[in-house]
Amino acid sequence: MSELLKISGLHASIDADGTPKEILRGVDLVIPPGEVHAIMGPNGCGKSTLSYVLAGREDYEVTAGSALFKGEDLLAMEPEERAAAGIFLAFQSPVELPGVNNANFLRTAVNAVRRARNAPELDAVGFLKAVRAATKNLSMADDMLKRNVNVGFSGGEKKRNEVLQMTMLQPTLAILDETDSGLDVDALRIVAEGVQNLRSPDFSALVITHHQKLLDYLGPDRVHVMAKGRIIRSGGPELAKQINEEGYAAFLKEAA
Amino acid sequence: MPAVTETREQVEKLGKSSYEWGFETDIEMDVAPKGLNEDIIRLISTRKEEPEWMLEWRLAAYRSWLKMKEPTWAKVTHPPIDYQDVHYYAAPKKKDGPKSLEEVDPELLRTYEKLGIPLHEQAMLAGVEVPEGEEARLPVAVDAVFDSVSVATTFRKTLSEAGVIFCPISEAIRDYPDLVKQYIGSVVPVADNFYAALNSAVFTDGSFVFVPKGVRCPMELSTYFRINAKNTGQFERTLIVVEDGASVSYLEGCTAPMRDENQLHAAVVELVAMEDSSIKYSTVQNWYPGDENGRGGIYNFVTKRGACRGARAKISWTQVETGSAITWKYPSCILQGEESVGEFYSVAVTNNHQQADTGTKMIHLGRNSRSTIIAKTISAGKSDSTYRGQVKIMPKASGARNFTQCDSLLIGDQCGAHTVPYIESRNMTARVEHEATTSKISEDQMFYCRQRGLSQEDAVGLIVNGFCKEVLKELPMEFAVEAQKLLQISLEGSVG
Ligand SMILES: Nc1ncnc2c1ncn2[C@@H]1O[C@H](COP(=O)(O)OP(=O)(O)O)[C@@H](O)[C@H]1O
């Protein structure tokens, strides 16, 4: 199969005070297995919206188009079914769960996904081993597992926690929504390595970013430029360099 | 952690009807005719082979009840209750009370087995599997009350060797009349309130605990209440007395069959804690809550009160309230002793059409007495829940402290949660703090959890258990696991 994800003519809107506001206006995108693709685009063009729609957030209404994941109708699935099928979204703003222990949350999630994938559940010992190895790779302090999910985490800790979840949940398609934003150089490298460690023919990533730096680490196969709810240009890694140097203005003019 | 998985399995197993304890036991019963009058009270007293003073006490309570009215200040509504349409006595048929487990009707033992309450001491000892790395836990002594009578009390021998009395209150009235006479009604007077007066007139069974000076009760004590018979009220009465320097941890659990009619439950619990003693009283209340349309369910009108009579005495109430159509319940502490301590930890969950008005009263009389109130209210469906709490500092209670934290969690937008604190401080040196929060499980939180592969039920379960953590950790460990399961089951169908 040459397509892991195939998005065609995707339109989606959100209810803004009673009137539908169209945000995605015909997105076309194909991600083959094993590839890393980047999406760049000005603030407010719909990048996060695309990631939410792919992950199944209910506030958005898909008004036209389709999204196939491993040949299946992604848009017909519940969010947890998409997660089980292999979609992982690293949130631009990770959500706090007061009172919910991070390790407990992670283990519940891992086992929910493993069950759905017909894999044996991890017992406490197996889980602990796996999660210790992962936190070490991500240079995370052990006490992060004891704290409540994202509560009181710094921006960088939240992002790392997302990468930890990604590592443990073993997705086939990871969507990273500005996971590099707000990270210092060391944290950025650690996060990039976290993604690189997962690279395999069975792992693809859709990386939403504003920065060249992360892409330097990841070496994307394709770069897409998004504007006003559509992909307006696609190309190789050189496209990212061009944006970095010239900004979006040239592309926007071209698209108009 | 495993509790979450178990919960999920349990929820799946339960399918549509989430009240797993709703079965009925077919057993021959000795039932008094419906209605309440002095003859019925005499009949109860006779059946229980009570001394004359007890009958007089009941009759006095009945006469004051006749002059009383149902309280109306709670935020609950129900059709009028016809007190003449209730059976006030129902007992499994048996010539004499069972002398040992061997004499208990096997059908009854099976009922408790089905409920997960093992009454065979042998089986209990053999059945305690100890997971690796965990210490072996002490067995729990159980008193099982079926409708109006106690059917079995386990581990009595072990307990009596330690000097602890743990027996049905009906038996205590016969065997330890002086102790009972001294303490019964001393914390909750017969005419304290409408339901307490009714209970005093007609109570049928319940547990009696006495821990003498300096003795730490060697095991958890537990009473398991079961309403089975139709149209029967359950009026149990529990009295726990702990002498100087003694301590006990006591747990009560309760369930009832699913029935379309409402059933009445009006219990009274009295605790007496002397100098340097402590009583930990935990409740997992899971009476039948009614169906999703609000049909049936238990009316749970309960008076629970403890008196810290000596210096440094401590009474701690922990309750997880998931059941009942209506809950009206305010476990309270009268802090008479210097530096005495009162605690109230509560989780109250309402779903569908359930109503709960629950909270506590902390009455500070002693110098430097302290109290802590942590109340967690979770409302889902079309339910309504009220925390009602009173903190009263009397003039002599210099240096008294109270801390109150009330948190409400709403699931969906058709339910209600209310916090009604009454604070009265009559001593300048006392300090009373009150904090309250209301939150909702947000769409963001649900989506985040589901994106990580959790079902909606698991997500709610995790968030709710997190919300209640401070209270659940107060429960004895095996019951904490049970309570977590209950929370999730009672919220089933509240999302999506
Ligand atoms: N809940 C909402 N209500 C109204 N407008 C929204 C909502 N969410 C997003 N938008 C709008 O949709 C557009 C795209 O947002 P988003 O997908 O977050 O952009 P990006 O991630 O590319 O910065 C923006 O104009 C934003 O204001």
Ligand SMILES: [Mg+2]
């Ligand atoms: Mg965004």
